[in-house]
Amino acid sequence: MPIIGGRGIAAALIAAAPLLAQTVPVKEHTLSNGMRLLLVERHDKPTVATAWIVRAGSANERPGMTGVAHLFEHMMFKGSKTIGTTNIQRDLAINAEQDKIQAEIRKEESILRQKELNGEIADMRDAKARSPRHQQLVEQMEKLVKEQQELLVKDEFSKIYTQAGGTGLNAFTYQDATCYHQTVPANRLELWAWMESDRLYQPVFREFYKERDVVGEERRMRTDSTPTGKFEETFEAMVWMAHPYHWPVIGWPSDVSSLTREQANEFFATYYAPNNLTAVLVGDFKSSEAIALCERYFGRIPANPKGVPEIITLEPKQLAEKRMMAEAETTPSAQIVYKAVSAGHKDAPALDVLSSVLNGRSGRLQKSLVEGQKVATRVRASMQGMKYGGTFVFHGTASADQKPEAVEQAIYREIEKIQKEGITEQELQKAKNQAQADSFRRLEDNMGLTIQLAIADATTGYQAFLDEPQKTEAVTREDVQRVAKDYLVKETRSVAIYTRKGGAAPTDPELAALPAEAQGMVKAQLGRLEQVKDPAQLKAIVGQLEGQAGQVPAEAKPVIDYMIKKVRERIAKLEAK
Amino acid sequence: MLSRIALSALMGATVLSAQTIPDRPEKIAVKPITFQVPKVKDARIKLKNGITAYLVPDPAGQPLVNLTLLIKGGSYLDPAGKEGASLLMGQLLRTGGTTKTPAEKLDEKVDFLAANLSSGMGETSANLNLNILGSKLNEGLGLLMEVLTEPTFQQDRLDLAKKNVRQQIERRNDDTTSIERYQQGLLVRGEKHYTNRFTTAASLEAITRDDLKALHARLLTPANLAVAVSGNFDRKAMEKLLNETLGSLKAGKDAKASPKVPAPEHTLQPGIYVCEKDVNQGRVTLSFPGLRQIDADWPAVTVMNHILGGGGFTSRMMKKIRSDEGLAYSVGSYFSPGPFYQGTFTDLFQTKVPTVAYGIRLALAEMERIKKEPVTEEELKVTKGAIIDGFPDTFGTKAVVAQVFLNMENTGLPETYYETLRDRINAVTIADVQRVAQKYLTPEKAAILVVGGKAADLEAGDKDHPGKLSEVAKLPVVKLPLRDPLTMKVVK
Known part of the structure; x- marks a missing residue:
């Protein structure tokens, strides 16, 4: 059995752990057109985890066309000139006709947009607001969609992989990049090269306008219909003032529903060039053969000699704390976001150690806020380094009898403690021990490693991923104290305070346990009693109720008992004053 | 090789x-x-007290050991009025301290060892999991044994855990996903089944340390335990180490082998159920009784469902509802495997409120079609390829292999189940697919549940997707009230 990067020592119970941490035997190669390859051979099972990443995400968009990177990701599964249709000529002709009709529809929409702005209609997307011509165009469009569907080999791209035993075919888009991945049987690596190079070489973005609707549903599912989705989106937009991280990856609703195929074409031509891509393979293959295969298949795609447009905007220094007060259907909580550093910044490892010291069951936040002060039920900190900036985030859920602002203040006190006194040697060593063990854990799953290498290469270069354990090992207590002082400062933070919509916690369980028909009556009676301010009068009412309790049928007794209890609570309150 | x-x-x-x-x-x-399917019998050993252990060494792997201990038992054993006791017992094993090591010290020790030591108990089993650098295994396993055999369920940790559970149950109506989960469970398995005996504010309040101790004492016998270990270790040495630790465990005087998991006695009432919530998307599930994974028809049903709605982008439901019509992001169907009683078929998707009725009609039409018309040769070929050629990835890592073996132990799958699965899938014919479609797809007996939107808007449909919700099937429309999150009683 071949052992790659082997640590197998059969005689000992446990192979001795190397002093520092993991080593990953990554083979790096650049194709003639500038596309990068990262290869890790592992021969213990006949599969290959594959991914390729393009350095284009939502940060490469601009206002008016936000969401195009993500919609584009969906379009990459729609096939090519070869895959996905029985009649490519007619298919392309229909696409062109659809685009013409869409251009006409956009003229109608632009009238509706103005009407919405003028307050004449509530929603420009409401089908009832369409003019007769607009409606006619929509129907023509629908006819062309149906005609194209007749020619489609429906989802052929997915079908070919599925039949070949490919698993986990998917992709994801984030601010900095977009990544396409799946695992294939080891004898299907050439199929992977064929399919991936084909969709990069001659893609056809058919079914574009239906896919826009799919993204609309994705948005309703992920953002609109979840308790905090829309608030998180709002908050993120508040944190980032100028940088494109300001807008959501899925795009603003107005933009997504107006995206055009022309915009997708332009995005593809600009960013999806081989010199802007890295492919990663981890699994059962021979590197020399994989390189030859990739040269043959991906090598046919011409480079973009202009290169890709740089992201110029740097987030200006934040001058003042920002706050968002949100009422949502959720447990009261506080979120604090400090502007910190990008993933490749020299201070990122120290900030990582800082988050490690704060987190975990034995971390400062749990010990102090949850177990000690009991102000919160759950608190987490994390360092989120991206390509063009980063944040250091705290999230704390308030205990039932506490306000989220109290959690917020308690977090500040923990920060100040570290700023003043630093961390202990034991805490530093614990964080390093955890980083070392995690540096092995993250290598166990082939697809996990593939995606981490892809993301690292798109963000900082993959070498940074390999060097991470050494950099963590070099962090000192002074470093941690310094970064806490430098970055966790009032002026650069944004705070979101969540309180439960409708105010109070859900219904009193004892009330809800009463017969349903009695609940309304009980509430009304207790409401009236709120007006009574004299304890003596209330005591008389208790007396009456107690008298009744002996006479009513058994099923009504809990109702009376509940009333008595509540009146007594009120008496106690009045007397306490 | x-x-x-x-x-x-x-x-x-x-x-x-x-x-x-x-x-x-x-x-x-x-x-x-x-591809040789990993064989249960190559991995299985018996410890000296009868505990079954599955050893999956990975000599070329990372220098880590991953150990999962399975304890049979779960919330189906919760005493009446103490619903939530098993859940808390499971959490407190790890977080509640031991007679040798108070909770605070244990937390510090585990974190300093860079170990992941966790515990939890679900409806039918508990897991105690240890992931640790091999060089620290002896220490880690020592802590795991303490946690398993002499937990103290410290009062302060119990109070903390109760506070957390209380917050979780308060959130039951915040999210349509959570509402859908409990409403579907109630429709399918009825109020009385253990899966619907909810933790309430009152039951949570009633749980004491003694309850947790009693539950623990009842479960702690080799008869309820099984263990799986994967990672970079020598098999012989691991066998010795396990015998010295878990293998030395004896049944306590109050311990009992956990009884059979009870099946629901409820008959699903067909209908179109609407649970209102102020959001712009409706979550739709369509449920009816299915079968069990150990049934002979399971492979044919797997193939049929892959074509209908289980096969991702290659499935008919996805093509129709998402790709052709743009009505949903996630669309799919599945048969739950049981495993302890007859499973359920569920078709699910989410779409904007006015297109819910239209979407349901499309889903029902796909069920009708696969019952009426034979599937194509090509669909069968794609599905068999997906399952058979995609099979090696089912066993993604050694930890997964070990987990699969442990699950087989818990659910009673025959030990050759995975070894023969590919042949059984390969034997499925077009006629089989149609036969099981006709036998198991019974939408006339479905509980169609919609969570989200207002009933009137769901009924109205929209201009581009006409049709009324009440007309999607010959079933009564029933408005389903929310439950009070703290009592799980109906809110009027």
Whole structure:
């Protein structure tokens, strides 16, 4: 059995752990057109985890066309000139006709947009607001969609992989990049090269306008219909003032529903060039053969000699704390976001150690806020380094009898403690021990490693991923104290305070346990009693109720008992004053 | 290994000889590969007290050991009025301290060892999991044994855990996903089944340390335990180590083998159920009784469902509802495997409120079609390829292999189940697919549940997707009230 990067020592119970941490035997190669390859051979099972990443995400968009990177990701599964249709000529002709009709529809929409702005209609997307011509165009469009569907080999791209035993075919888009991945049987690596190079070489973005609707549903599912989705989106937009991280990856609703195929074409031509891509393979293959295969298949795609447009905007220094007060259907909580550093910044490892010291069951936040002060039920900190900036985030859920602002203040006190006194040697060593063990854990799953290498290469270069354990090992207590002082400062933070919509916690369980028909009556009676301010009068009412309790049928007794209890609570309150 | 060497040589030859790119992917030469399904009997040993252990060593892997201990038992054993006790017992094993090590010290020790030591108890089993650098295994396993055999369920930790559970149950109506989960469970398995005996504010309040101790004492016998270990270790040495630790465990005086998991006695009432919530998307599930994974029809049902709604982008439901109509992001169907009683079929998707009725009609039409018309040769071929050629990835890591073995132990799957699965899938015919579609797809008996939107808007449909919700099936429309999150009683 071949052992790659082997640590197998059969005689000992446990192979001795190397002093520092993991080593990953990554083979790096650049194709003639500038596309990068990262290869890790592992021969213990006949599969290959594959991914390729393009350095284009939502940060490469601009206002008016936000969401195009993500919609584009969906379009990459729609096939090519070869895959996905029985009649490519007619298919392309229909696409062109659809685009013409869409251009006409956009003229109608632009009238509706103005009407919405003028307050004449509530929603420009409401089908009832369409003019007769607009409606006619929509129907023509629908006819062309149906005609194209007749020619489609429906989802052929997915079908070919599925039949070949490919698993986990998917992709994801984030601010900095977009990544396409799946695992294939080891004898299907050439199929992977064929399919991936084909969709990069001659893609056809058919079914574009239906896919826009799919993204609309994705948005309703992920953002609109979840308790905090829309608030998180709002908050993120508040944190980032100028940088494109300001807008959501899925795009603003107005933009997504107006995206055009022309915009997708332009995005593809600009960013999806081989010199802007890295492919990663981890699994059962021979590197020399994989390189030859990739040269043959991906090598046919011409480079973009202009290169890709740089992201110029740097987030200006934040001058003042920002706050968002949100009422949502959720447990009261506080979120604090400090502007910190990008993933490749020299201070990122120290900030990582800082988050490690704060987190975990034995971390400062749990010990102090949850177990000690009991102000919160759950608190987490994390360092989120991206390509063009980063944040250091705290999230704390308030205990039932506490306000989220109290959690917020308690977090500040923990920060100040570290700023003043630093961390202990034991805490530093614990964080390093955890980083070392995690540096092995993250290598166990082939697809996990593939995606981490892809993301690292798109963000900082993959070498940074390999060097991470050494950099963590070099962090000192002074470093941690310094970064806490430098970055966790009032002026650069944004705070979101969540309180439960409708105010109070859900219904009193004892009330809800009463017969349903009695609940309304009980509430009304207790409401009236709120007006009574004299304890003596209330005591008389208790007396009456107690008298009744002996006479009513058994099923009504809990109702009376509940009333008595509540009146007594009120008496106690009045007397306490 | 021989076949792989041969394969590599052939692949090399292909690369050298074929410099052109075939015009279709089907033209790429493919050499078969052999994949030996990991065998249960190669991994299984008995410890000296009868506990079954599955050892899956990975000598070329990372220097880590991953151990999962399974304890049979779960919330189905919760005493009446103490619903939530098993859940808390499971959490407190790890977080509540031991007679040797108070909770605070244990937290510090585990974190300093950089171990992941966790515990939890669900409806039918508890897990105690340890992931640790191999060099620290002895220490880690020592802590795991303490946690398993002498937990103290510290009062302060119990109070904390109760506070957290209380917050979780308060959130039951915040999210349509959570509402859907409990409403569907109630519709399918009825109020009385253990899966619907909810933790309430009152039951949570009633749980004491003594309850947790009693539950623990009841479960702690070798008869309820099984263990799986994967990672970088020597098999013989691990066998010795396990015998010295878990293998030395004796049944306590109050311990009992956990009884059979009870099946629901409820009969699902067909209907269109609407649970209102102020959001712009409706979550739709369509449920009716299914079968069990151990049933002979399971492979044919797997193939049929893959074509209908289980096969991701290649399934008919996805093509129709998402890709053709743009009505949903996630669409799918599945048969739950049981495993302790008859499972359930569920079709699910989420779409904006006015297109819910239209979407349901499309889903029902796909069920009708697969019952009426034979599926195509090609659909069958794609599905078999997906399951058979995709099989090696089912066993993604050694930890997964060990987990699969442990699950088989808990659910009673025969030990050759995975070894023979590919042959059984391969034997499925077009006629089989139609036969099981007709037998198991019974939408006339479905509980169609919609969570989200207002009933009137769901009924109205929209201009581009007409049709009323009440007319999607010949079933009564029933408005389903929310439950009070703290009592799980109906809110009027």
